[in-house]
Amino acid sequence: xxxxxxxxxxxxxxxxxxxxxxxxxxxxxxxxxxxxxxxxxxxxxxxxxxxxxxxxxxxxxxxxxxxxxxxxxxxxxxxxxxxxxxxxxxxxxxxxxxxxxxxxxxxxxxxxxxxxxxxxxxxxxxxxxxxxxxxxxxxxxxxxxxxxxxxxxxxxxxxxxxxxxxxxxxxxxxxxxxxxxxxxxxxxxxxxxxxxxxxxxxxxxxxxxxxxxxxxxxxxxxxxxxxxxxxxxxxxxxxxxxxxxxxxxxxxxxxxxxxxxxxxxxxxxxxxxxxxxxxxxxxxxxxxxxxxxxxxxxxxxxxxxxxxxxxxxxxxxxxxxxxxxxxxxxxxxxxxxxxxxxxxxxxxxxxxxxxxxxxxxxxxxxxxxxxxxxxxxxxxxxxxxxx
Numbered sequence: 001x002x003x004x005x006x007x008x009x010x011x012x013x014x015x016x017x018x019x020x021x022x023x024x025x026x027x028x029x030x031x032x033x034x035x036x037x038x039x040x041x042x043x044x045x046x047x048x049x050x051x052x053x054x055x056x057x058x059x060x061x062x063x064x065x066x067x068x069x070x071x072x073x074x075x076x077x078x079x080x081x082x083x084x085x086x087x088x089x090x091x092x093x094x095x096x097x098x099x100x101x102x103x104x105x106x107x108x109x110x111x112x113x114x115x116x117x118x119x120x121x122x123x124x125x126x127x128x129x130x131x132x133x134x135x136x137x138x139x140x141x142x143x144x145x146x147x148x149x150x151x152x153x154x155x156x157x158x159x160x161x162x163x164x165x166x167x168x169x170x171x172x173x174x175x176x177x178x179x180x181x182x183x184x185x186x187x188x189x190x191x192x193x194x195x196x197x198x199x200x201x202x203x204x205x206x207x208x209x210x211x212x213x214x215x216x217x218x219x220x221x222x223x224x225x226x227x228x229x230x231x232x233x234x235x236x237x238x239x240x241x242x243x244x245x246x247x248x249x250x251x252x253x254x255x256x257x258x259x260x261x262x263x264x265x266x267x268x269x270x271x272x273x274x275x276x277x278x279x280x281x282x283x284x285x286x287x288x289x290x291x292x293x294x295x296x297x298x299x300x301x302x303x304x305x306x307x308x309x310x311x312x313x314x315x316x317x318x319x320x321x322x323x324x325x326x327x328x329x330x331x332x333x334x335x336x337x338x339x340x341x342x343x344x345x346x347x348x349x350x351x352x353x354x355x356x357x358x359x360x361x362x363x364x365x366x367x368x369x370x371x372x373x374x375x376x377x378x379x380x381x382x383x384x385x386x387x
Contacts, residue, residue: 081109081110081111081112081114082111082112082138082139084112084136084138084139085109085111085112085113085114085139088114088134088135088136088139089107089114091134092105092107092114092116092131092132093105093107095128095131096128099124099127099128101118101120101124101128104118104119104120105117105118105120105128105145106118109142112138112139112140113139113140113141113142114139114140114141114142115141115142115144116128116132116141116142116143116144116145117144117145117146118145118146119145119146120145120146122174122176122200122201123200125145125200126200128145129143137253137308137310138310140308164202164204164234165234166204166205166206166231166232166233166234167204167205168231168232169208169231169232170204170205170206170207170208170231170232171206171207171208171229171230171231171232171233171234171235172202172203172204172205172206172229172233172234172235173186173202173203173206173213173227173229173234173235173236173237174200174201174202174234174235174236174237175197175199175200175201175202175203175213175215175237175239176199176200176236176237176238176239177199177200177215177217177238177239177240177241178238178239178240178241179217179220179241179303181198181199181217182198182199182215182216182217182220182239182241183196183197183198183199183215183216183217184196184197184198184199184201184203184213184214184215185213185214185215185216186203186206186211186212186213187211187212187213187214188209188211189209189210189211194211199215199239206229207229208229208230208231209229210226210227210228210229211226211227211228211229212224212225212226212227213225213226213227213237215239215241217241219243219244219245219304220241220242220243220244221241221242221243221244223239223241225237225239240302242302242303243302243303243304245273245304246275246276246302246303246304247273247274247275247276247277247299247304247305248273248274248276248281248283248297248299248304248305248307249271249272249273249274249304249305249306249307250270250271250272250273250274250283250285250307250309251270251271251306251307251308251309252270252271252285252287252293252308252309252310252311253308253309253310253311254287254290254311255269255270255271256269256270256287257269257270257285257286257287257290257293257309257311258285258286258287259272259274259283259284259285260283260284260285260286261274261276261281261282261283262281262282263282263284270285270309273304276299277299278299278300278301278302279298279299280296280297280298280299281296281297281299282294282296283295283296283297283307285309285311287311288351288352289313289314289350289351289352289374290311290312290313290314291311291312291313291314293309293311293312314374318348318350318351318374318375319348319349319350319351319372319373319374319375319376319377319378320346320347320348320349320372320376320377320378321334321346321347321349321354321356321370321372321377321378321379321380322344322345322346322347322377322378322379322380323343323344323345323346323347323356323358323380323382324343324344324379324380324381324382325343325344325358325360325381325382325383325384326382326383326384327360327384328342328343328344329342329343329360330342330343330358330359330360330363330382330384331358331359331360332345332347332356332357332358333356333357333359334347334349334354334355334356334357335354335355336355336357343358346377349372351372351373351374351376352371352372353369353370353371354369354370354371354372355367355368355369356368356369356370356380358380358382358384360384362386362387363384363385363386363387364384364385364386364387366382366384368380368382
């Protein structure tokens with residue numbers, strides 16, 4: 001037993017001597033010893049590990065390499081909106097906060113489409129719609145706002161924006177149409193025109209009686225309905241207006257694009273109105289020199305669904321015409337503009353229809369009309385005739 005202990009002491013002294021010769025290594029050695037001491041009974045076959053730990057006991061363990069690696073911050077999800085839609089969404093949210101409706105308005109969507117949802121007073125909705133008229137041309141705004149028709153006391157009975165509470169002995173009506181901006185005319189029992197307002201609106205302080213309400217808007221079928229106004233009552237009149245033109249109204253910038261619905265070419269070019277039944281369709285627009293446009297569109301029932309599309313010009317639109325003449329040396333002009341080149345020559349032009357003029361002094365000029373597709377080369381080989 002004694003020789004075994006002496007051997008252990010000698011190994012311990014050797015470890016201390018090594019640490020003295022290399023001080024920079026001491027913390028690491030101590031850390032290793034501390035780590036090993038916690039597992040001496042289970043994993044360490046070297047009995048000197050425990051003794052070294054006993055002698056150096058003040059060392060602190062070295063941080064784990066895994067713990068010392070800085071973890072990258074999680075990436076924020078990329079916006080699904082187009083730049084112009086994202087910018088206008090921010091402007092809507094700022095305006096909503098200023099008007100105190102930010103917590104009741106939700107804006108969702110994707111790409112260039114913003115969908116507005118929530119529950120607002122009619123007046124608040126009307127003010128919001130006035131702001132939405134500032135929307136960029138390439139941003140589509142879908143209005144799914146619901147009306148908050150809960151009655152409220154009004155300091156001004158003629159307020160046209162909210163659900164009214166009539167004064168004692170009188171009645172009121174609150175008029176909402178699915179198409180904003182319709183003119184509502186209330187006619188007295190004798191038929192004479194009474195008060196008017198623009199929807200959504202309210203008419204308050206009415207004497208109890210039978211009235212006739214007429215609602216009109218350009219492009220829609222007029223609606224007339226009879227009303228019985230009673231004292232203390234506030235009638236809700238929610239009226240749907242049927243469009244005179246139904247289907248899909250497509251405009252494009254620039255105009256003149258061919259229109260395909262579910263793969264079938266339609267008659268006419270943009271702007272065009274297509275009499276389609278309510279439902280979902282695959283729409284494709286094609287215009288020479290521009291990228292094809294494709295999307296799924298939803299046509300609403302009994303209304304004209306407008307769609308305004310800005311087409312993207314194709315990049316690097318290049319074609320050529322190769323001109324050869326006998327004799328050589330004829331000047332080449334494209335659409336009346338000299339190219340500065342003489343035959344034989346290869347002239348770069350844009351795709352489409354062009355007039356190519358070939359002219360050589362002493363010979364009759366030649367004009368040829370050509371149609372060339374993108375990336376195509378058209379060859380002209382002409383024998384010139386003397387004058």
